[in-house]
Amino acid sequence: MFKTYEDLPLTPITNVSSRTNKTGLWRTFKPVIDYEKCIKCYICWKFCPDVAIIINDFPQIDYDYCKGCGICANECPKNAITMEKEE
Amino acid sequence: MKKVVTGNEALAYGAKIARAEVIPAYPITPQTTVVEKIADFMADGEMKAKYIKVESEHSAMAACIAASNAGARTFTATSAHGLTLMHELLFWASGARLPIVMGNINRAMGPPWSVWADHLDSIAQRDTGWMQFYCENNQEVLDTVIQAYKICEDKDILLPAFINEDAFYLSHTSELVDIPDQERVDEFLPPYELQLKLDIDNPMGFGSLVMPEWYMEFRYKIAEAMDRSRKKIQQVSKEFNKMFGRSYEMLDLYRCEDAEAVFIAVGTMASTAKEVVDTMRKEGKDVGVARLRVFRPFPVDEIRELAKTVDFIGVMDRSYSFGYGGAIFSEIKAALYNSDYKPIVKDYIVGLGGKDVTPKVLEKIFTDGLKVRTKGLKDKEIEWIGVKGLGGW
Numbered sequence: 498m499f500k501t502y503e504d505l506p507l508t509p510i511t512n513v514s515s516r517t518n519k520t521g522l523w524r525t526f527k528p529v530i531d532y533e534k535c536i537k538c539y540i541c542w543k544f545c546p547d548v549a550i551i552i553n554d555f556p557q558i559d560y561d562y563c564k565g566c567g568i569c570a571n572e573c574p575k576n577a578i579t580m581e582k583e584e
Numbered sequence: 585m586k587k588v589v590t591g592n593e594a595l596a597y598g599a600k601i602a603r604a605e606v607i608p609a610y611p612i613t614p615q616t617t618v619v620e621k622i623a624d625f626m627a628d629g630e631m632k633a634k635y636i637k638v639e640s641e642h643s644a645m646a647a648c649i650a651a652s653n654a655g656a657r658t659f660t661a662t663s664a665h666g667l668t669l670m671h672e673l674l675f676w677a678s679g680a681r682l683p684i685v686m687g688n689i690n691r692a693m694g695p696p697w698s699v700w701a702d703h704l705d706s707i708a709q710r711d712t713g714w715m716q717f718y719c720e721n722n723q724e725v726l727d728t729v730i731q732a733y734k735i736c737e738d739k740d741i742l743l744p745a746f747i748n749e750d751a752f753y754l755s756h757t758s759e760l761v762d763i764p765d766q767e768r769v770d771e772f773l774p775p776y777e778l779q780l781k782l783d784i785d786n787p788m789g790f791g792s793l794v795m796p797e798w799y800m801e802f803r804y805k806i807a808e809a810m811d812r813s814r815k816k817i818q819q820v821s822k823e824f825n826k827m828f829g830r831s832y833e834m835l836d837l838y839r840c841e842d843a844e845a846v847f848i849a850v851g852t853m854a855s856t857a858k859e860v861v862d863t864m865r866k867e868g869k870d871v872g873v874a875r876l877r878v879f880r881p882f883p884v885d886e887i888r889e890l891a892k893t894v895d896f897i898g899v900m901d902r903s904y905s906f907g908y909g910g911a912i913f914s915e916i917k918a919a920l921y922n923s924d925y926k927p928i929v930k931d932y933i934v935g936l937g938g939k940d941v942t943p944k945v946l947e948k949i950f951t952d953g954l955k956v957r958t959k960g961l962k963d964k965e966i967e968w969i970g971v972k973g974l975g976g977w
Contacts, residue, residue: 499798501801502801502802502804502805505798505801505802505805506780507681507742507805508679508680508681508790508791508802509790509791509792509793509794509802510780510788510789510790510792511788511789511792512788513787513788513789514787514788514789515787515789516787518789
């Protein structure tokens with residue numbers, strides 16, 4: 498590991514991509530989709546600022562990266578997404 | 585090849601023969617003809633690069649950063665409000681240790697709206713971690729672009745630089761400029777190699793978060809690199825001289841060795857000042873001019889050396905920091921405070937917004953300096969020159 502400033506690289510670089518940084522850990526509330534109400538309009542996918550909604554016919558939340566901002570729940574025209582407190 | 589070109593064309597030729605590979609461009613008066621000329625080169629098939637038309641200067645610098653991080657030699661140019669819009673990204677470029685080279689046409693900040701020469705735009709970027717060069721003529725503009733890439737891309741430096749030229753005095757004025765042959769430039773300037781770069785096949789995180797226990801350590805590395813750049817600038821100038829027969833000092837001294845009073849000039853004003861020195865020398869007045877070519881890194885040793893032999897230093901600042909004095913005046917005094925030689929230093933605020941700094945104006949300043957040298961400063965440490973209603977000038 499680094500002991501002095503001289504051991505450091507020139508600029509902070511991580512040798513792995515930011516995919517390893519699972520931002521889902523930041524979440525306090527998580528979006529849950531009620532597939533009975535979902536009409537597959539994909540508005541939630543369009544609005545997700547973190548590309549954390551995957552379309553697989555129906556939309557699915559990628560809980561590894563979803564930070565729980567709740568924009569999808571707010572935008573859903575059928576109120577099919579509810580925000581539930583994380584355990 | 586010798587060609588009659590404007591300062592802006594000299595910047596464009598510099599980018600071309602330095603083989604800049606990515607040119608993010610956003611136009612602003614009086615910079616526009618720089619990126620226009622580069623577009624011409626590319627349309628004519630004389631220059632191979634990626635030309636990115638961006639929506640603002642903020643984006644122009646963001647594109648430079650990304651391209652430089654991917655290992656491409658990048659060039660852009662801007663002016664005044666464009667440069668200040670880039671401000672945030674300028675910090676990023678130096679912090680990410682990217683050797684971006686940029687042209688800046690020194691222009692006044694509004695309001696009052698102005699497109700004319702003034703150094704406030706670049707002086708206000710003092711703390712961004714960029715090297716700053718100020719040119720006296722179009723030849724120096726072109727030569728400095730080539731030198732800047734060599735300095736910036738050195739593995740011991742890896743910092744960005746911008747090259748300043750006075751609006752219209754250089755940007756739109758034509759002079760005979762020697763444009764070095766491509767093969768010779770290629771020999772002088774090897775291709776840009778970046779060790780760790782953006783690569784879609786090998787993704788990495790750039791500009792990561794650092795906790796307080798390591799932040800200062802990264803900043804200290806930048807401080808060290810900027811300190812090392814003083815020697816590097818001189819070394820590259822010597823190598824350039826060997827190859828192309830032209831050399832440049834960080835502090836360009838003109839008839840200073842036996843001068844009683846020396847005046848600091850920056851940019852094109854220095855040429856006029858040298859003329860005035862010659863005229864006054866004939867009248868037996870021992871004045872000299874020191875042209876500050878590099879503002880960052882600041883040539884502290886050269887200033888201290890100069891102070892050993894003179895009793896008076898007059899600083900002609902083409903910018904003003906509201907609240908206290910011109911920046912170059914403040915920096916020179918700061919450099920001298922802990923040295924053994926402390927000549928009187930007086931600040932002359934001149935030429936803001938392109939107000940002409942004529943030989944007559946400079947002669948009055950030099951005469952005032954000689955008087956202050958013997959009689960002392962009294963209350964006028966900072967004086968605005970040529971302001972209607974202030975009198976005396």
